[in-house]
Amino acid sequence: MGINLALHVLSVMVWVGGMFFAYMFLRPAAASELEPPIRLRLWRTVFSRFFPWVWAAIILVPLTGIMLTAPWQGFTNAPLYIHIMTTLGSIMILIFLHVFFAPFKRIKRCLDEDDIPGAAQQLNTIRKLVGINTLIGVITIAVATAGKFYL
Numbered sequence: 001m002g003i004n005l006a007l008h009v010l011s012v013m014v015w016v017g018g019m020f021f022a023y024m025f026l027r028p029a030a031a032s033e034l035e036p037p038i039r040l041r042l043w044r045t046v047f048s049r050f051f052p053w054v055w056a057a058i059i060l061v062p063l064t065g066i067m068l069t070a071p072w073q074g075f076t077n078a079p080l081y082i083h084i085m086t087t088l089g090s091i092m093i094l095i096f097l098h099v100f101f102a103p104f105k106r107i108k109r110c111l112d113e114d115d116i117p118g119a120a121q122q123l124n125t126i127r128k129l130v131g132i133n134t135l136i137g138v139i140t141i142a143v144a145t146a147g148k149f150y151l
């Protein structure tokens, strides 16, 4: 149980912390300092390095999460905050899968073809979706930690 909880929270740290850093700090800094072609290539490299870690997180978070429901013998008897965490976590995973297989795939193709406006459009979509996932991630952490006292 201890190892499961540590892996669960460490995976959440890498995923949500990574998105928070990218969205809140790297995005405005890159937007003010770099011209579009370089900025777009930077983001492609950043995502290529970050997304393998997110893949590990989207496997580990639900796997360890399901094992952590053992005290309630599964989901049926689990308290409300666990159900909210599971629902929000599933939405986050679906959003990431969409980002990975749609705009991220397209941004790579656009940059290979030197289509800078096309790549900018894809980055705009990724920005919005990562913003949404960061917000859901922060809410989920709040529910997961404070939830046991209130829900």
Ligand code: HEM
Pocket (backbone or CB within 6 Å): 008, 009, 012, 016, 061, 062, 064, 065, 066, 067, 068, 069, 082, 085, 086, 088, 089, 090, 092, 136, 137, 138, 140, 141, 144, 145, 148
């Ligand atoms: C996707 C399916 C998920 C399942 C099935 C799941 C399930 C669980 C369970 C059963 C616990 C133990 C709760 C306790 O013992 O009180 C837990 C802890 C936790 N979960 Fe999740 N979780 C999931 C996703 C997430 C996500 C997406 C986040 C954050 C973005 C998250 C954040 C946390 C945190 C921070 C804790 C530690 C809470 C504490 O010990 O105070 N979980 N999770």
